[in-house]
Each structure stands twice: as structure tokens, then as C-alpha cells.
Amino acid sequence: MYIVFLGPPGSGKGTYSNITSKWLGIPVIATGDMLRGSIEKGTPLGEKVRKFLESGELVPDDIMEKVISDALDSEAADNGIIFDGFPRTVAQAEILQRLLENRGNKLDLVIELYSDDDEIIRRLSNRRVCPKCNAIYNLITSPPRDDNKCDICGTRLIQREDDKPETIRHRLSVYRKQTAPLLEFYRNQKDLKYFIIDTNGIPELARNAIRKKLLENGII
Numbered sequence: 001m002y003i004v005f006l007g008p009p010g011s012g013k014g015t016y017s018n019i020t021s022k023w024l025g026i027p028v029i030a031t032g033d034m035l036r037g038s039i040e041k042g043t044p045l046g047e048k049v050r051k052f053l054e055s056g057e058l059v060p061d062d063i064m065e066k067v068i069s070d071a072l073d074s075e076a077a078d079n080g081i082i083f084d085g086f087p088r089t090v091a092q093a094e095i096l097q098r099l100l101e102n103r104g105n106k107l108d109l110v111i112e113l114y115s116d117d118d119e120i121i122r123r124l125s126n127r128r129v130c131p132k133c134n135a136i137y138n139l140i141t142s143p144p145r146d147d148n149k150c151d152i153c154g155t156r157l158i159q160r161e162d163d164k165p166e167t168i169r170h171r172l173s174v175y176r177k178q179t180a181p182l183l184e185f186y187r188n189q190k191d192l193k194y195f196i197i198d199t200n201g202i203p204e205l206a207r208n209a210i211r212k213k214l215l216e217n218g219i220i
Contacts, residue, residue, distance in 0.1 A: 001080040007113030008175045010120035012199040017084040023220050029071045031085040054161045056171040065095050089178050090185045109193040110186045125165045128157035
């Protein structure tokens with residue numbers, strides 16, 4: 001089964017895609033994490049995408065096509081993939097459709113997550129990450145135990161460039177402009193299941209709503 005999670009940055013795509021992954025037993029391909037990892041490792045891919053991630057701009061389609069193609073060809077993808085962060089535009093959706101069709105597969109489900117901009121800015125601007133072990137914290141909902149230091153390895157936590165308020169606002173603007181047509185593109189596909197989940201409230205409510213939809217549609 002192939003599933004796409006859509007939603008603005010900070011709407012919970014990472015959280016709920018990983019929960020869904022555990023329910024269904026298929027891996028998550030989080031393109032943002034993959035690209036940030038390539039930057040940290042200093043790979044050629046990382047050098048190509050650094051300026052786009054730091055400015056909040058979309059990574060060019062030719063780069064994303066290579067990343068997704070490699071993911072689809074991995075052994076972990078034999079039973080399907082949950083995509084977190086891709087596609088972001090209609091052009092990327094068409095790339096994904098072509099890549100899946102070339103392998104005899106199709107997209108089965110899109111889950112759109114909705115959250116207010118003010119709530120997104122509050123969540124993301126309070127996010128901190130450990131540069132050593134990549135643990136993620138939130139100063140409001142899941143703070144570290146000891147003064148902004150990682151609970152796991154003790155390294156001082158940092159705020160990513162793309163989690164600063166001014167960058168978040170720009171990322172949201174880019175998302176609204178680029179992704180609105182994508183939502184309409186997927187909503188109009190007759191054979192594609194499409195769920196809309198409100199993630200403004202406590203995480204447990206959204207989690208239960210997703211699970212209910214999956215059960216109602218015979219997916220789990």
C-alpha cells in the first residue's frame with residue numbers, strides 16, 4: 001500500500017505517518033529528514049539542497065525524483081511506502097504517479113492534515129533538536145529534563161534554521177501557494193481514498209480519527 005501524508009509544516013505529518021507505519025507495517029519515507037541528513041553528512045546531495053531547505057524553498061523536482069526513485073527501489077519498500085513531505089506540487093504528484101506505474105503500483109490513500117498557522121508557528125518555533133543524536137524536543141509539549149540539553153547524550157540542543165518564526169511564515173506561504181492545487185488534484189481522483197484530519201487539538205484526538213478512518217475503510 002502506498003500512502004501520502006499532506007499538510008503544512010508542523011501539522012504533524014512526521015508524528016502521524018510514523019504511528020500509521022506501526023499500524024500497517026510499512027516504512028515511512030520522510031523526505032525532509034532524508035535531505036537534512038544528507039546536509040549533515042556533507043554528501044553531494046546535501047550540498048545541492050542546503051540553500052533550499054535553509055530558505056524554506058521547495059527542492060527542485062529533478063532532485064526529488066531521484067530521491068523518491070531510489071526509495072521505491074529499496075528492499076524496505078516491497079510492501080509499500082508512507083510518504084511524508086512528498087509530493088508538494090501537482091508536478092511532483094505526477095512524478096510519483098509515473099514512478100509507481102513504472103513499477104506496477106499506484107497510490108492508494110492520501111491523508112491531509114489540517115492545522116491553523118498560529119498553532120503551527122507555536123509548535124515549530126519551540127522545537128529543538130540534538131545535533132549529535134537527532135533527538136527532537138518541544139519546549140512546550142515535550143521539553144528536555146535539563147536546561148535545553150539532550151536527555152539522551154547531553155549535547156546542547158539547537159533550533160533549526162527552518163524552525164525560526166520568519167522562516168516558518170515563509171514556508172507556510174510557499175506551502176499555500178504550491179500545494180493548494182495539489183490538494184484539489186488528489187481530491188478529484190475518483191479511485192483514490194482521501195481523508196482530512198484536523199490536528200489542531202491534542203494529538204490523541206487526531207490519532208484516533210486516523211485510526212477510525214483506516215478501520216472504516218478496511219485498511220487495518
